[in-house]
Amino acid sequence: MTEFLLSVHVLVAIVTVGSITVAASMFPRVALRACGGGEERGGRSEGTGTAVLLHRVCTGYAVAGVVVPVFGIATGAQLGVLTDAWLIVSLVLTVAAAVLLGLAVLPGQRRLLALAEGAATEEEARPTASRLSMTTGMFNVLWAVVVVLMIVRPGSTTGA
Template sequence: MTEFLLSVHVLVAIVTVGSITVAASMFPRVALRACGGGEREDGAPAGGTGTAVVLHRVCAGYAVAGVVVPVFGVATGAQLGVLTDAWLIVSMVLTTLAAALLGLAVLPGQRRLLALAEGAASATEARPVASRLAMLTGVFNLLWAVVVVLMIVRPGSTTGV
């Protein structure tokens, strides 16, 4: 049973959190371009908000699906008897912080930047919002990177490095 719980935990984490980190990292630049703040990779003028909308939907949709990650993580931890280990407690705190950052800052920031792009705001108006959003997304990604390291190394465990 432990193998099943751990497999679901890891697979869902890869699919959901991986998708969110990539889409959220791409979003500020794409949305800023939609505000006229740059050119596409092929040198053509920036287009509409279609890609930014899709990236936001990926982030929001996978955020909901990502609830499965801690559910199966706690179930796996209970099965292994490690729920009181410091590395797991720190991982759960960081996961909670990452989820709060995503739900309370990143997703609302994406909606704010989309509204600016759809309202034909200039790149000058949108740039501070995009910069803040990029920074928040970087913090979100960093929190997940630390959680991944903790899950692999598991300080104090007999299988940790």
């Protein structure tokens, strides 16, 4: 059972968190380019359509990503490591990343999309894009630390 729980946890983490980190990292540059104009297709610039798609990927996978800590906690319970410091820190960082995603990254994407769809210039949108890039970078670093903790498991008797 532990192998199944761990497999689901890792697979869902790769698919959801990996997709979010890539899409969220690409988003500010694509949305900023859309603010600079671009080829019109169906009443919307090509860059704006791509930015909308990247935002949908982030939003959709954020919802699906709830499964990651659920299966992570179930796996931790099976292994008897729920009170290990590395797991507790990982859970705290996961919550921090989720809060950052929900309260800063996704709303920042919506603000930048509104600028792009409102025909803002690239110069007008640059401060918003810069803040969003920084926030997305912080989100990505949190996940990188969680991955390292999951692999190294400092202080764990089951660690590598």
